[in-house]
Amino acid sequence: MAGPGPGKALPMRRRRRRSQWRGLLYIAPAMALVIVFFVMPVLFTGWMSLHNWPLLGSPRWIGFNNYFRMANDARFVSALRFTTYYTVIVTIAIFAVAFPLAIFVEKHRRFVGAYRTIIFLPVVVGLASASLLWVWLANVDSGFIGPALKALGLVEKSPNLLATFDSAFFTIIVMVVWKIAGFTMIILLTGLQAIPSELTEAARIDGAGSWQRFRCLTLPLMRRTIALALIISVTGSILAFDQFYIMTSGGPQNRMISVVYYIFNQSFVSFNLGYRAALSIALLAILVIISVVQLRLLRVGEDRP
């Protein structure tokens, strides 16, 4: 690579080849990182999933036994069921809050920028910080929510929000909505702002009510944006871990073990690395399928704007 730059006498082809290699040189650091810390671990996970792999001692090839075991693992199935339940409920909750918020901050009024910023603030802090914050707020004796309800005279005794499945689940949903709604709101806002105002104006003149305009005009035009927000919410929720680990340590009667939490337990508590790898491949497959569905959904949105 050293030496004088390509002179005029250099044949064209050689010159081009040199510049080709230079391009590869620029992307080499990025490729090295992706290969060492992403591609290799993924392949390694696949390889491990075909072994009985203890923490110490040598791994033993067992073919697809880890995968057969997964199908009969009641705790994995219940983790899957819980994760699905959580994903559905939290996604509905986030949209139920974020959509009205997006419509609220779309208007051109004074302070609307401040409202957007404030609603967005919880998005930039970590989920771990948010979980810690809320586990304190929800604490029965030293927290804020229960004692405040009691001080207002709404309840006789401060409720222990994290003690039963339903109230703990509800608290986590409120925390996640508080943390994520601003993000979904901004995504939906970009979709709302992309709708030409002449269209809504024309519909208004034609006598369409506000609900009718929303249902027949806004929603169809926002298909693409809604699909995107939906996918981000679903994939994020399937990977939920921090909130269950920090807020309820798996919850009352271990009923809040999400898939990632279960995988974490398998490898770093039970040291069952081969089985863990098989579980990871399952998780990976679920997410890749969702991503493919996502691309489909987005493309469908393009055909019918």
Place this chain on the structure above:
Amino acid sequence: MNRSSMSLSRQRRARKAFRAESAYHATGLAIALFFLAPFAITLLASFRHGTEARLPPLPPWPANGISFDSYRSLDTFGAGVWQHTFNSLLVSLATVALTVAVSVLAGYGFSRYRFPLKNVLFVLIIATLMIPFQSILTPLFIILARLGLNNSLFGLTLVYVTLQLPFSVFMMRNAFDAVPKEIEEAARIDGARDLKLLFRVLMPLVLPGIATVAIFAFLNAWNEFLAALVLLSSNEKYTLPVLMMAVRAGRLGAVNWGAVQAGVAVMTLPCLVVFLLLQRYYMRGLMAGAVK
């Protein structure tokens, strides 16, 4: 007659508009309160006396004078809060520096050069977005150990940089694509080549893209929990979120909630400040991700 009725109706309309405006801002204030209150309550409560740490924050401000007891008790966990804040800062800033360096080079390469397998390699980088890193933590742990980087902040940094790459390389490629080729050709005629061209001429033009990449790298590295929990094994290496697990677990079955409040304040304030200062660049990144 006619005139007065007109002004009357105008008055009525003005009153109606005023009422709508008031209702709008009343709703806005209520919403703002919901999203701000948890931060405000925690921050204010963290300045109460140590004796009050067990009590609910009613009223939620330090009614009996300001004290730093909560921060002092936070300091008794792990290797002291300064050490862990330093660890978090080190990892976050190193992640920012490396992510910017690697993604600027890669973005430039993908934008300006033609080479074999270019599109395949680009898609490979972006495709890592589809795969959750949570599913590859064990092999990462093993690979880092082979490289002698287990339980090391540098190893954790490399993992964070890799996680940032799909977004960052995409951002930087688009940033370089937006720079007119004429500028580059003019600089080339003036004798600037390759790295010199990149750093002297093109860098200032893609600075907004770099700012976006840097903010996301900082926030994600500062906030990340699971990988740090898994990959760091010795006490003095813990980043803040991992330290907070010890605080959350408490001692002898009792949680020091004052230390929890102080810890939340230490973890959230940098994020909020960075976001408020550089909001424009953050939102740009978000929009770019949402539109593309």
